[in-house]
Amino acid sequence: MKFILSVVIATSSLFAAVSAHAIVKRDAAAGPHWDYSGDKTGPDHWGLLDPAYVTCETGMQQSPIDINKETLSRFVQCAKKALTFDYKPVKDAVAHFTGQTVEIDWNPGPKSHNNSIAIGKKQYNLIQFHFHTPSEHRINGRHAAAPGPPQPRRQVPGCHRRPPQAQARNVPFFHYLTALQKKVHADKRASAVAAAPGTTSAVIEELLKDSICAGTQPTSEEATKVNYPLPIVDFAPLVRALKGFTPRWEYSGSLTTPPCSENVAWNVMHDPYPIGLDQLRALVDLQGYNARDIEDSRRPAHE
Template identity: 85%
Template sequence: MKFILSVVIATSSLFAAVSAHAIVKRAPPAGPHWDYSGDKTGPDHWGLLDPAYVTCESGMQQSPVDINKESLSRFVHCAKKALTFDYKPVKDAVAHFNGHTVEIDWTPGAKTHNNSIAIGKKQYNLIQFHFHTPSEHRINGRHADAELHLVHRNPVDKSLAVIGVLLQAQARNVPFFHYLTALQKKVHADKHSAVAAAPGTTSAIIEELLKDSVCAGTQPTSEEATKVDYPLPSVDFEPLVRALKGFTPRWEYSGSLTTPPCSENVAWNVMHDPYPIGLDQLRALVDLQGYNARDIEDSRGGSSHK
């Protein structure tokens, strides 16, 4: 699969003036601080930060992985059979930056429809979705511009299943991601200034931008940004599901969370076909969350592409 990598590194700084009505108190994140930097709180040290994170270092089925000829012959399965799913619009969702990623979540109610997927005889309900820039999974060693994770949980044993959607930038904005630029403007309380991307940007240039601008993992947002919500009256998944042909075809494998505590036995479903994201939306996403992709894991003994 060929991806045109056109990730744009936004360099605007955070303005402190966020309107008072946009501030919502949030509970501090549980556990010790971790990030995507190259220092002692970065991915190479996650397993040492807390006993609860030891799987990040000692796990044998860690994610993300590079999907290539080797992994397909060993533990990744290409599924062409339709995935059983039941998706309807979600009401009263909230988009926010949680300190690590832009996340969209909601509070289930008595009348809330449980968007779900079925794997075997197990049902998993959608609980939130979030983003990584660039993509965490790679195809034949290559990143996509970003990756969307639809996180599902079984209501009985609390096991997880994640649908990973590789995102590819295009000139036009995409309606499904309209909240990204809106959230960015609300965080900054001003229009952003971003690095403009030239048409036909090559992957080599993109890699240099990533290396020079955000590979150190420094988040361009402040702690105040984690208190800003952008309400979404409704999230309609129909355009996404239709474009992904009902989540088929896809690559399946058993892996882990890609963030601490890196718990394993996560049922991964990485979509074969990419989904578009607008350049302005990608700029907003990178501006909000920076570089937040864990390196490829080779815990199964295969070759590493770190």
């Protein structure tokens, strides 16, 4: 199974994910409850939940998008210059389920190295990364099974494309996905997650087959209390394999979750990076469907 990473860098004073703008860590209690499937709390209603979320409804440069011949001619650019990464292993991180996504974050100390990317003369620090199933962005109409890790916005999100085939062998970088799932079940806090609509084996098989999820994500409050400590997270294999994240697609968009702030510089990686079959199953089991719909139609005819 493979996916494409995206780097989000936001250029506004707001926060984004890897995009070029400053980002804040997710805080589920920071605003009204939203999700991906509720009749009154799903993506079609995000802009109505709170005045701070109005851009989700009225914004004209919303993400995610489908990267295809039309969008490439209008507002998406192909970049071939490598991004400059200054990454060192992160110590004392934690993997956990937030209620919407599996997230890996950490609290850097005053003397900690700031993992960052440089775009032009600007530096953007990595503060966390998380996952979506299926990928939020599409490539020529196709989802990937899952989107990927680090995106420094002054943080990072991830995007994927449809994988050519599943990979039976698990990938060391994503070992925490199956470990977190096992810990959730071992603590007997996963009954609601395991039984949640959309996380049955049939749905997982459909996800693996067509890179499209169906159903709803788990909302178990107990599952959100389970943390899996990570003594160290080493990004070197990821950065090395993706060769400076080139080539890639660049465009100006938005956060894909409330408040949907715009002026986010997305960098969607062209070349896929593998994820193991068991790791994908663990991801789907924990978070279910958590991808916003494609937002291309909001864009002006010509940009």
